Amino acid sequence: MSDTLDAALRLVRAQASLVRRFDSRLSGLHGVSLADFTLLLRLGEAPGGRMRRVDLAEALGLTASGVTRGLAPLERIGLVTREADARDARVAYASLTSTGRQRLKEMRATAEETATEIFAAPAWSTEDTGLLSALLTRLGGTGLADR
Amino acid sequence: MSDTLDAALRLVRAQASLVRRFDSRLSGLHGVSLADFTLLLRLGEAPGGRMRRVDLAEALGLTASGVTRGLAPLERIGLVTREADARDARVAYASLTSTGRQRLKEMRATAEETATEIFAAPAWSTEDTGLLSALLTRLGGTGLADR
DNA sequence: CCCATAAACTTGAGCACTCAAGGAGATGGC
């Protein structure tokens, strides 16, 4: 098998393993999936903890449809609310509630803890994870334009 | 954000992008998904092109259920057949048909081509992809035991 | 030989995403 195909398939496998570990920890402690967490995390980085659904989709590499469906349960459990735009009646903002902001902080702690365990010494040095990160960045994955 | 969490999230993003590119090429040219292809590829590596479903699941990092569901359409289109074991009536082998073997060869060519494009120079040197591969291997992803 | 336990597989329900279609509102050319 070509080395590049091998690398690609390894990447797929590694991700599946990684997602399972995060999902297990996050859902056990906070009742959310990794996908939920990344959504909340992105929202947390936005000014005012608030974004248009379209921009959220773009930022997460999802379709608008995926965002609508992902947001629904988070609204239901009160971590996010829907807000209207005064100027444009088409847009529906997703906005972190104060509960959401608090819970996100806790989730973030367990996510960082999990990541630290996964990339634990002695197998992983700081340089290694930095290198991996840099290589992965080169692989893109910003936007949906990879089809 | 911690560097390790950052690396983990980048990995997830990179994989999503990668899967989309493979899916698009493979389904366009051969009517199969990347998941279908990896299943067939694994089967192709087995002696006789034939494996027990349980072992296939283990090798792919899926549940037995996932394998059952993944094989169904491949049997339907004649790439794989179901074979019984003479000794143990519980087991149902999945076996590549000769059509399957032929088609797999073609799929493999386009998969390698796609991988080559993704890891194309000048951004990617041979050392880079080897390094990435090595780092990903360290991340495991063999088996389902990561939960 | 019989039964308890275990292994291989399938199936129903659920989840998280996709695409395609559609509704509602904004915008620009005329």
Added chain:
DNA sequence: GCCATCTCCTTGAGTGCTCAAGTTTATGGG
């Protein structure tokens, strides 16, 4: 000011996986 076109978002249908439960067959201890 109107209408074609575009944007934002939601919804129905479909896909590909999961877990939990169930069926069938094998195995080993008494």
